[in-house]
Each structure stands twice: as C-alpha cells, then as structure tokens.
Amino acid sequence: MAQFLFFLLAVVCVASVFGMIISKNQAYSALFVILTFTCTAGLFALLDAPFIAVIQLIIYAGAIMVLFIFVIMMIDVRKGIAPEKKKWTLVFASGIAVILLIELIVAFKMAFSPLSTSPSQAIGNPSDLGYLLFTKYLYPFEITSILIITALVGAIILVKKKEKE
C-alpha cells in the first residue's frame, strides 16, 4: 500500500513539473506547481513527518502560491510570452541537466551506499519537534522572526508608489 502510494505521488509530482515546463500560461504553471507541492506534502507524510507535511500544505501550497497567483493577476499576461526563438538553449540545458542527473545519482550511490532502512520508532512527533525547536534551536527560531519582519517591511517599501511632489 505504502509502495503504491509512493509511486503514485512520485509520478504525479514529476508529471506536474513537466506540465509546468510545457504550459505557456503562467497561471497554469503556478497551478501545476501547487500540485507538485501537494504531492511532496504526501511524501513527507510517508516519511514520518506529519508536522512538516501540514506546514508544506498550509504555507507552501497555500500562502506562498497565493502570493504568486496575486502577482500573476497584477501582471498583464494576455500578451503572452513570445515563442522560443533560440532552439539551442533547450538542447544545451537538457544536455547539461542530464549530465548533472547522472553525476548526482553516481555521487549518491558512492557516498551513501547503505541508507539505513531500519523500521525505527516513529520520529516526527509534533511535540518532540516543538521541544527541540524551543530548546536546541531557540536562537535560530528567534532570528527567523526578525527575518520575517524585515522581509515584510522591505516588500511593502519596495512596492509602495512614491508620491509625486
């Protein structure tokens, strides 16, 4: 059952990335990426990380992608993106990417040959995660809140229209 679920999620994930590459309209691309993120949330749940799976659904597939869709709404996409003129970029990018893929897989096989698959006790319990977050990782957690405030203020100041004098 878990195996079937994994292959279903993996196939949908990769297929929706392909759909994002193929589609001409940016709004459709954003919707395909939402599908990818949802499938990744399912994979996280398979890997004993229920809290991260829910965070992925709410923050990534929810909040961040809504931001993207709002910006796509503001930008006029009816003019559309001009069709690809240079064909060689596609060939070049695909060639380099295939080389990188082979390289990464070989590196992974050589570096981490036996990845332990022992059916350990369920980790990823949200209360354990919260405990770790507020003891060992307390300072990074607090610094992250400063980062978020800075990003918020920065985004508002960047987009605000200057008043003509």
Next chain:
Amino acid sequence: MIPLSYFIILSIVLFVLGIIAFFIKKDLITQFLSVEIMLNAANLAFITFSKSASALDGQIIVFFVITVAAAEVAIGLAIILLIYRQKKSIKTEDIKSMKG
C-alpha cells in the same frame, strides 16, 4: 517498506527538472517558480536523511527553509512587480540594460 534511496532519487530528479525549467523558461515568474521546486527537492532530501538517521534535526532545518522561502518569495515578487512597472514586461530578454 519503501527503500529510502527511492526518495533521494526522486529528489535528484525534481532538482534537475527545476534546473531545466529555470534555463528554458523566459519569464521571471516561471523561473522563480522553478527555484521553489528546487528548494522543495532539497527539503525532500533533508527529510529523507532525517528519517534515515532517526533524528529530528533534518525536519527542523526544513522548517527553517520553508520560513526563509516565504520571506524570499515576498521580496522576490516585490522586485518582479517593480521591474514590471519600469519595463512593462517580465521577459528576461527585455531586461538587458546592463548587457555589455
């Protein structure tokens, strides 16, 4: 029980697809989306290694990555909006004022 190496292979495939999308697409928003896909692939690898080591630290890192990605998206989309206001276009070909 699914072998954990399957998850790593899937993460590598997603990362490479993100790179291909970044180089093929010609508008800023889709390139930004493909950066998000690459971040997601890295998150998948982190969670897999966290499961393999039976330690929660990988999941904490993913939590921070998601938070930083939210901040990055807010700033990045603000910059894209600024570029659109100035150039009336988000195609990468039209942004060439620094081209030699």
